[in-house]
Amino acid sequence: MLKGKKALVTGAGRGIGRAIALTLAAYGADVAVNYNGSREAAEQVVKEIQALGRRAVALQADVSKEDECRRLFEQAEEALGSIDILVNNAGITRDNLAVRMSEEEFNAVLDTNLKGAFFCMKQAGKRMLKKRSGRIINISSISGIRGNAGQMNYCAAKAGILGMTRCLAKELAARNVTVNAVAPGYIETDMTAALPEKVSTAALSQIPLGRMGRPEDIAEAVAFLASDRAAYITGQTIQVDGGMGI
Numbered sequence: 001m002l003k004g005k006k007a008l009v010t011g012a013g014r015g016i017g018r019a020i021a022l023t024l025a026a027y028g029a030d031v032a033v034n035y036n037g038s039r040e041a042a043e044q045v046v047k048e049i050q051a052l053g054r055r056a057v058a059l060q061a062d063v064s065k066e067d068e069c070r071r072l073f074e075q076a077e078e079a080l081g082s083i084d085i086l087v088n089n090a091g092i093t094r095d096n097l098a099v100r101m102s103e104e105e106f107n108a109v110l111d112t113n114l115k116g117a118f119f120c121m122k123q124a125g126k127r128m129l130k131k132r133s134g135r136i137i138n139i140s141s142i143s144g145i146r147g148n149a150g151q152m153n154y155c156a157a158k159a160g161i162l163g164m165t166r167c168l169a170k171e172l173a174a175r176n177v178t179v180n181a182v183a184p185g186y187i188e189t190d191m192t193a194a195l196p197e198k199v200s201t202a203a204l205s206q207i208p209l210g211r212m213g214r215p216e217d218i219a220e221a222v223a224f225l226a227s228d229r230a231a232y233i234t235g236q237t238i239q240v241d242g243g244m245g246i
């Protein structure tokens with residue numbers, strides 16, 4: 001499905017990003033595995049991709065910094081050739097009630113989750129415009145659609161991702177580049193493992209399919225959007241949430 005394609009996945013050493021990198025590789029793509037702090041984990045993902053017979057490289061970059069995103073794309077191209085698929089997955093939380101949230105907590109989440117995606121979309125957009133093809137997939141969240149108490153910073157960033165997705169979809173459509181989002185619900189990763197039991201029990205009770213999502217559930221939707229099968233889909237959001245957002 002993705003044979004010969006080259007993908008760059010941000011935050012791909014752990015969690016959902018890791019599953020996306022491995023799934024794209026399983027469908028035939030070579031993958032640049034971006035990480036910020038988790039070098040060993042990213043190198044392990046690279047090994048697993050190479051074991052599938054695909055090419056892979058681990059590249060450190062903090063996506064909240066524009067110059068690091070520029071370097072990330074240059075290094076990814078150097079290692080694999082021009083990038084066909086960008087997945088903006090890197091994300092953090094700094095949860096707090098709105099009335100208690102500090103400017104630092106607000107900015108940290110906006111810098112990584114929103115500006116990080118903007119910087120990478122700029123890099124990918126420039127290149128894909130010239131190539132007249134490409135796929136950009138942004139990982140949003142159900143929190144960006146429905147809102148979630150204690151996450152004003154995160155909800156703003158994830159709703160912003162959806163706005164940027166629609167904007168860039170319109171800007172790049174004439175050049176055969178599609179831009180879509182995937183909005184996960186409640187997925188089993190380090191991010192959700194850190195939540196208090198009370199919160200996770202309450203979240204679970206709101207999922208019609210009766211279980212938390214797995215990172216692979218998200219990765220399959222991303223792989224579909226990255227493939228030729230999704231050639232006529234742009235500016236859209238696929239909610240992969242076990243029905244939580246119905």
Ligand code: NDP
Pocket residue numbers: 010011012013014015016017034035036037038039061062063064089090091092112116139140141142183184185186187188189190191192
């Ligand atoms: P994890 O906390 O498990 O992993 C976060 C990933 O983001 C890590 O790979 C981390 O890299 C990377 N990252 C964080 N900051 C940066 C940065 N500045 N530059 C580069 N990479 C960075 O999170 P999940 O896997 O759960 O989440 C992945 C995405 O899915 C996020 O955007 C999240 O908001 C979204 N999401 C998750 C949901 C869930 O239920 N888990 C629900 C909805 C959306 P490193 O370890 O190298 O620092």
